[in-house]
Amino acid sequence: MTEPFETDVAIVGGGPAGIAAALALRHRGVARVTVLERESEAGGVPRHCGHPPFGLREFGRILSGPAYAARLRLEAVRAGVEIRTRTSVTALGPSGRLALTTPDGTAALAAGRVILATGVREMPRSARLITGDRPVGVLSTGTLQHAIYIERQKPFRRPLIVGTELVSLSAVLTCWKAGIRPVAVVEAASRPTARWPMALFPRLLGIPMHYGAELVDIRGRSRVEAATLRLADGTTRDVDCDGILLTGRFVPESALVRLSHLDVDMGSGGPSIDQFGRCSDPAYFAAGNLLRPVETAGWSFREGKRIGGIVADDLDGRLAPAERTIQIARGEGLKLAVPQRIALPSAEPSLGWIQLRAATGGTGVLSIRDGSAILWEKRLSILPERRILVPLAALLKAGERTDTVEIRFTSDKAG
Amino acid sequence: MMTSQSGLFDVAVIGGGVVGCAVARRFALDGARVLLLERASDILSGASKANSALLHTGFDAPPGSLELACMQAGYREYCEIRERMNLPLLETGAMVVAWSEADLARLDSIEAQARANGVDDVRLMEPAEVLAREPHLATSLRGALLVPGEHVIDPWSAPLAYLKQAVAHGAEVLCNAEVLSGRLDAGLWTLETPRGAVRARIVINCAGLFGDEVETRLLGRSDFIIMPRKGQFVVFDKAASALLTTILLPVPNERTKGVVLARTIFGNVLVGPTAEEQLDRTRADVRQEALRDLVAKAVAMVPGLADMPVTAIYAGLRPATEKKEYRVSAKPELRWITIGGIRSTGLTAALGIARHAASLHAGFDDAGFRPVNDPVWPHMPNLAEHGRRDWQADGHGEIVCHCELVTRREIEQALEGPLAAGDVGGLKRRTRAGMGRCQGFYCQARIAALTEGKFAEPLAVEKADD
Ligand SMILES: Cc1cc2nc3c(=O)[nH]c(=O)nc-3n(C[C@H](O)[C@H](O)[C@H](O)COP(=O)(O)OP(=O)(O)OC[C@H]3O[C@@H](n4cnc5c(N)ncnc54)[C@H](O)[C@@H]3O)c2cc1C
Ligand SMILES: Cc1cc2nc3c(=O)[nH]c(=O)nc-3n(C[C@H](O)[C@H](O)[C@H](O)COP(=O)(O)OP(=O)(O)OC[C@H]3O[C@@H](n4cnc5c(N)ncnc54)[C@H](O)[C@@H]3O)c2cc1C
Numbered sequence: 090m091t092e093p094f095e096t097d098v099a100i101v102g103g104g105p106a107g108i109a110a111a112l113a114l115r116h117r118g119v120a121r122v123t124v125l126e127r128e129s130e131a132g133g134v135p136r137h138c139g140h141p142p143f144g145l146r147e148f149g150r151i152l153s154g155p156a157y158a159a160r161l162r163l164e165a166v167r168a169g170v171e172i173r174t175r176t177s178v179t180a181l182g183p184s185g186r187l188a189l190t191t192p193d194g195t196a197a198l199a200a201g202r203v204i205l206a207t208g209v210r211e212m213p214r215s216a217r218l219i220t221g222d223r224p225v226g227v228l229s230t231g232t233l234q235h236a237i238y239i240e241r242q243k244p245f246r247r248p249l250i251v252g253t254e255l256v257s258l259s260a261v262l263t264c265w266k267a268g269i270r271p272v273a274v275v276e277a278a279s280r281p282t283a284r285w286p287m288a289l290f291p292r293l294l295g296i297p298m299h300y301g302a303e304l305v306d307i308r309g310r311s312r313v314e315a316a317t318l319r320l321a322d323g324t325t326r327d328v329d330c331d332g333i334l335l336t337g338r339f340v341p342e343s344a345l346v347r348l349s350h351l352d353v354d355m356g357s358g359g360p361s362i363d364q365f366g367r368c369s370d371p372a373y374f375a376a377g378n379l380l381r382p383v384e385t386a387g388w389s390f391r392e393g394k395r396i397g398g399i400v401a402d403d404l405d406g407r408l409a410p411a412e413r414t415i416q417i418a419r420g421e422g423l424k425l426a427v428p429q430r431i432a433l434p435s436a437e438p439s440l441g442w443i444q445l446r447a448a449t450g451g452t453g454v455l456s457i458r459d460g461s462a463i464l465w466e467k468r469l470s471i472l473p474e475r476r477i478l479v480p481l482a483a484l485l486k487a488g489e490r491t492d493t494v495e496i497r498f499t500s501d502k503a504g
Numbered sequence: 505m506m507t508s509q510s511g512l513f514d515v516a517v518i519g520g521g522v523v524g525c526a527v528a529r530r531f532a533l534d535g536a537r538v539l540l541l542e543r544a545s546d547i548l549s550g551a552s553k554a555n556s557a558l559l560h561t562g563f564d565a566p567p568g569s570l571e572l573a574c575m576q577a578g579y580r581e582y583c584e585i586r587e588r589m590n591l592p593l594l595e596t597g598a599m600v601v602a603w604s605e606a607d608l609a610r611l612d613s614i615e616a617q618a619r620a621n622g623v624d625d626v627r628l629m630e631p632a633e634v635l636a637r638e639p640h641l642a643t644s645l646r647g648a649l650l651v652p653g654e655h656v657i658d659p660w661s662a663p664l665a666y667l668k669q670a671v672a673h674g675a676e677v678l679c680n681a682e683v684l685s686g687r688l689d690a691g692l693w694t695l696e697t698p699r700g701a702v703r704a705r706i707v708i709n710c711a712g713l714f715g716d717e718v719e720t721r722l723l724g725r726s727d728f729i730i731m732p733r734k735g736q737f738v739v740f741d742k743a744a745s746a747l748l749t750t751i752l753l754p755v756p757n758e759r760t761k762g763v764v765l766a767r768t769i770f771g772n773v774l775v776g777p778t779a780e781e782q783l784d785r786t787r788a789d790v791r792q793e794a795l796r797d798l799v800a801k802a803v804a805m806v807p808g809l810a811d812m813p814v815t816a817i818y819a820g821l822r823p824a825t826e827k828k829e830y831r832v833s834a835k836p837e838l839r840w841i842t843i844g845g846i847r848s849t850g851l852t853a854a855l856g857i858a859r860h861a862a863s864l865h866a867g868f869d870d871a872g873f874r875p876v877n878d879p880v881w882p883h884m885p886n887l888a889e890h891g892r893r894d895w896q897a898d899g900h901g902e903i904v905c906h907c908e909l910v911t912r913r914e915i916e917q918a919l920e921g922p923l924a925a926g927d928v929g930g931l932k933r934r935t936r937a938g939m940g941r942c943q944g945f946y947c948q949a950r951i952a953a954l955t956e957g958k959f960a961e962p963l964a965v966e967k968a969d970d
Binding site for chain 2: 195210213221312
């Protein structure tokens with residue numbers, strides 16, 4: 090057990106969002122800003138994204154992931170941020186009391202404010218309830234990148250890749266650079282989830298792409314030996330492979346939040362916040378991809394910076410406690426809506442928008458409703474997993490009258 | 505795991521499941537020179553790899569059966585020795601919950617059977633009392649029978665501790681040593697394995713799912729047939745443990761035995777098992793449909809589970825036979841003891857079965873070793889969520905598995921000594937590494953590096969060059 094210590098703001102997680110928040114707080118003159126990072130170095134996910142482009146808007150140059158992570162660390166040191174690595178936060182207590190473990194044992198930390206920035210990860214095989222044996226060789230992109238770029242080891246030679254999100258493209262690239270030859274890419278939808286390069290790129294490398302196809306069986310006694318696919322035409326096909334790479338299907342790394350007193354939003358999988366990033370306990374804020382799956386490093390950085398500034402305001406006594414809240418109900422067609430509530434009185438700076446994701450794509454009408462009254466609406470075309478932003482102002486007008494608004498997306502087809 | 509193979513052993517135990525481990529311990533404590541032979545690259549690779557991990561009272565076991573006697577003796581001995589070995593016990597109690605009128609009608613006879621089996625502390629509960637004890641249960645329940653003595657244990661540390669104690673008293677363990685054939689010559693068995701021939705005065709067949717095959721290979725015939733019965737499970741996030749304390753047991757009916765909802769010793773909640781007959785003795789695969797069905801059943805019992813992410817999925821195979829009862833027998837003239845068909849209660853019963861095996865051996869004409877006076881009690885690393893773990897102590901090196909808070913020191917220790925983990929499954933069973941909600945997303949690459957050169961099936965296939 091090490092000595093209990095105190096800090097003005099503790100930041101859980103030293104990825105782009107956490108470091109950006111720390112920089113903003115230091116720039117605003119907050120004395121003690123402590124980043125708690127469980128890995129041996131800060132930087133977050135970009136540490137093992139061995140490819141560009143990172144950092145264009147933040148640092149005005151195009152960097153690889155590891156270079157971007159190194160830049161984050163450098164900026165933090167320059168700004169006088171205290172980074173404690175190999176420090177895992179194990180529990181969140183009321184009013185900013187954190188339990189930690191370090192190689193020297195457990196410790197307690199009392200923080201004036203806490204910013205949670207623990208990021209996202211990919212959904213594992215178990216939570217996807219995938220049929221089959223449970224051999225060695227089933228993993229996700231993050232694990233692959235960690236293996237290749239940090240540990241310099243190959244987890245397989247001929248994997249089957251599942252998914253076509255942007256990260257799936259990174260997965261194909263990572264494999265290719267390491268001399269790993271994917272045997273095929275499968276996607277349950279009829280088109281790639283990510284934009285154009287995904288459609289083209291594997292094909293250029295000669296990797297077969299199967300749309301409308303599903304992984305229905307994994308076989309292998311100790312290591313993966315084969316997989317079975319159900320193809321779009323209903324037939325099944327066996328594929329020889331020595332690994333399965335499950336890409337994307339991001340979920341917030343919200344373990345701490347789920348086990349704490351803070352409210353969790355089942356739609357986003359992250360903590361429930363107001364437009365200031367404030368959690369259900371006002372000593373806690375959250376930023377970055379913990380809030381929702383999934384945005385880029387750049388987005389997470391900017392979000393972290395903004396929340397850092399808001400927390401500085403709060404410490405200065407300039408963020409009013411919520412007198413009243415408007416709950417945002419996620420209606421039909423929507424997978425998530427963040428923030429989950431609006432605190433009144435509102436103020437600026439705030440997150441500035443409501444971020445939405447649709448369950449399925451299509452053309453239709455996005456509307457904000459108070460009971461049967463339509464407060465705001467807009468026609469648009471959307472794709473699944475793509476960000477939709479609704480300006481906060483559209484909602485604030487409504488807030489004068491109601492405690493709950495509903496946001497829904499009514500697709501033309503469904504109608 | 506090398507052995508003085510030229511040596512002659514008093515007892516060769518075939519199979520390193522929970523039963524083989526307990527038997528090895530019993531005979532080692534009784535003073536025998538024991539050799540345990542395991543076909544896989546680590547112990548606990550068969551039926552004992554995957555179960556519900558409940559310590560049963562035997563309240564619903566067949567009255568007068570060997571199974572019941574062994575379960576109750578096993579239960580008693582586990583409770584006697586567990587503190588000395590630092591083995592956990594999560595004292596949850598269980599409720600046999602009635603969800604229908606038909607279920608409710610059966611509770612009386614279950615209560616009567618429990619009393620007949622000597623489990624006297626059972627008690628019927630009204631719905632209101634059940635809900636007061638477990639407020640997150642679906643309110644549609646009709647009543648329950650409380651069985652206070654049913655508990656949750658660590659299904660892997662316990663057998664490992666038994667075998668560790670055997671090793672401390674001179675037992676030897678050979679993995680990757682499938683017994684392929686053997687012959688009895690002048691009262692001495694010679695067993696052929698891929699790691700060479702070994703000799704022993706007595707053979708105890710604890711081969712679980714291959715029990716009949718070992719009989720056929722070595723004796724020419726088997727009195728029973730193993731009919732594997734698969735059980736699939738879903739494990740929910742640790743946050744789910746706020747929703748349930750008591751083990752929920754189903755009221756068995758003619759068609760199905762139903763599924764259990766229980767806490768795990770590692771702080772999660774599990775639902776399962778299914779019961780599916782199959783021919784394959786090794787393939788314990790999971791099937792999406794069955795898993796979905798288990799989740800639905802769990803949510804029907806505890807609606808709050810609908811919001812809980814799934815952490816893990818797994819399946820185990822019960823070494824069932826054509827009869828319900830254990831298939832245990834001794835053939836003194838063949839210097840052979842069979843412990844077969846330890847179907848679905850072996851974790852509880854293992855220590856009792858081992859005592860029974862020792863009593864069978866007393867009937868052999870050479871019987872009588874000199875028992876150990878002052879046994880060594882190995883102190884197991886605690887993996888239970890409710891106990892103190894290594895991450896809470898100084899100098900643990902670093903956290904390697906973040907979800908389960910497994911330290912580098914724990915991993916290094918699991919890779920050392922005569923019972924070192926032989927594969928990644930063995931490492932999980934000894935440490936919990938990679939068992940948590942991210943299932944290795946954050947730690948698997950690191951574990952691959954820490955275990956390089958140690959496992960039969962390595963996590964990394966080769967170096968990545970720049
Ligand atoms: C596999 C994968 C690939 C990706 N590829 C790209 C890409 O190519 N480009 C892109 O723009 N975005 C990519 N992303 C999205 C990525 O989430 C963002 O780039 C960005 O890293 C989000 O920043 P963050 O600070 O919110 O979280 P992270 O970068 O994930 O940082 C979270 C930090 O919190 C730490 N942490 C977590 N829990 C604890 C705890 N209990 N105690 C202490 N520390 C803790 C973690 O160790 C980590 O360092 C990828 C994401 C994944 C999962
Ligand atoms: C789904 C399920 C749920 C269960 N729940 C519970 C519970 O809650 N409580 C409880 O008490 N019990 C439970 N059980 C029962 C318990 O798990 C079994 O009774 C027990 O594991 C049987 O152990 P065993 O040692 O007989 O067999 P095994 O574990 O199969 O051990 C036999 C070993 O012998 C080895 N072997 C086989 N052939 C050879 C050979 N030729 N040479 C060398 N080695 C060989 C195998 O590799 C294996 O390791 C459950 C079982 C299942 C499947």
